[in-house]
Amino acid sequence: MATTSFDKKALERDARVDGHFDALVIGAGFSGLYQLYCLRDRLGLSVKVLEVADGVGGTWYWNRYPGARCDSESHSYCYTFSEELSREWEWSERYPGPPEILRYLNHVADRFDLKRDIQFNSHVKSAHYDETANLWRVATNAGEQMTAQFLITAVGCLSSANIPNIRGLDTFEGRWYHTGQWPHEGVDFSGKRVGQIGTGSTGIQAAPVIAETAAHLTVFQRTANYSVPARNGPLTPAFQRYVKENTAEIRNVTRASVNGHPWLIEDRSALETPPAERQALYEKAWEIGGLRFRAMFSDLLVDKKANDTAAEFIRNKIREIVKDPATAAKLADIDHPYAAKRPPIDTDYFETFNRDNVTLVDIRATPIERITPRGIRTSDAEYPLDIIVFATGFDGMTGSLLRMDIRGRGGLSLAKAWAAGPRNYLGLQVAGFPNLFMVTGPGSPSVLCNMPVAIEQHVEWITDCIAHMRQHGLKRIEPNDEAMDSWVEQVNAAANATLLPDAKHSWYLGANIPGKPRVFMPYAGGMAHYRKICADVAARDYEGFKLST
Ligand code: N01
16 A cells, blocks of 8 residues: 555544644553653654553563463563662562553652653554655544654564464353463352463463363373473562662673573573583472573583483483473473474473363374363364463564554555565664654564663663764665665574574574474674674664664
């Protein structure tokens, strides 16, 4: 569809809200809130945030499933831009759950008076670039239209729920839910026969909590998964004091690290460490719990033999924990290297299979044939169910962007531009879509990083870029094709230097969505390295971008 001729006055007359802004931001999660603050309060721009939910929080607004918790540690899962904010906020647990994260984000929104520039309940239907006026025309489902010079998507990487197209779901007489669209009033499982499909990070968090109240829980596992104990618990006053006294140091470590966590990867090889010592180190990491396990050795993600040592350690733990050998064998039959998929952390996941009211069904051996009015039928049995929980993940990284009708120069749709995969420059911009910035887009470290660290870097880079444009009277920015081609090569090379592409069914590759191009989407070269690349690009006068008046 070609862009229609632009009539700003008519648009503003017709619009139900103020029509024109310097910048429109889509989404009011971690990214959108900070982007609003930076553009409005630091640069003095007029900004509107459009948010589909009726509150702030992004992923945490929607993901309220049982057991939901952040897998980054709370003292690093937060903003660092304001010393006052860091001083006054106190996390209560090692891994916060949605209520505490939502309290935090509401606190941030209120403290910086952000809500007055957020329009809630606003679903962005389309965003079309008007070349003549150099403006983005954004329409909501409610029929509102707004314009802005800059359009910034802050839609998160995991917001587009993947509800698999399983035959017969419409005939199911019980209730069903997707974990990423969880009812805010909660779901009462007591006395119910529950079927859970999916054993990724979400399913691994949800199953133990559902099993506590359900009459019976049947977990349908397609791909077995590694998991390490989270070891969640309340933060001690001593730790809270440590965090307050070391805020700057903790921030510096998160910025220097590969994954944005408050620790560095140990400088020792699993293969070169004598087996007894290596075993002791894994035991120690298992006791400490959490994603730090992955950082125990430097070669886990680059050398298959090194990775095998971690994989075998976890498989042995599964066999130790799970009493029924047949169930343990199914849980330990993992087909990818450790951490090649996002590594889950859990609270009593494997222990849950020792409960009398929990059954594991291996749907790789006996696939789901259909959902019936009574439950789920696999190739060899029917499981009567009252509730089905889809813990089946998301159309990651590109889903939330492509479900909006985004069109650039000449009416080119983003879906068409990305038909072969999300080609872009630095995960920030796409040629043909001037002044459109993505926060934590595909091609950036995003989901391979502790998200707030990635988000702050992106938002600050975008803010500095817009400030630069305004200082120099520049009106348009977009990457050139060569820069995009080169970046795509670098993203591929970074992934191929690791074991990440060895997980063939990973959502990092888009493999969970039928028909989605198989492209490794996040940048795997490390957050610290990526930060430097972006800073160098800016320092070299935005090398690879075309800036024009
Ligand atoms: O989704 P997933 P998730 N039939 O895609 C299975 C973040 N997160 O929601 O592996 C049967 O990882 C699928 O099986 P398979 C985190 O980044 C963060 O768990 O494709 N099964 C898999 O087992 C994470 O990586 C936190 O064979 C089907 C599962 O469903 C990301 O969200 C907490 C199926 C999906 O796993 C996504 O995790 C939770 C089908 N048709 C999540 N389709 C934090 O703590 C899919 N599956 C921050």
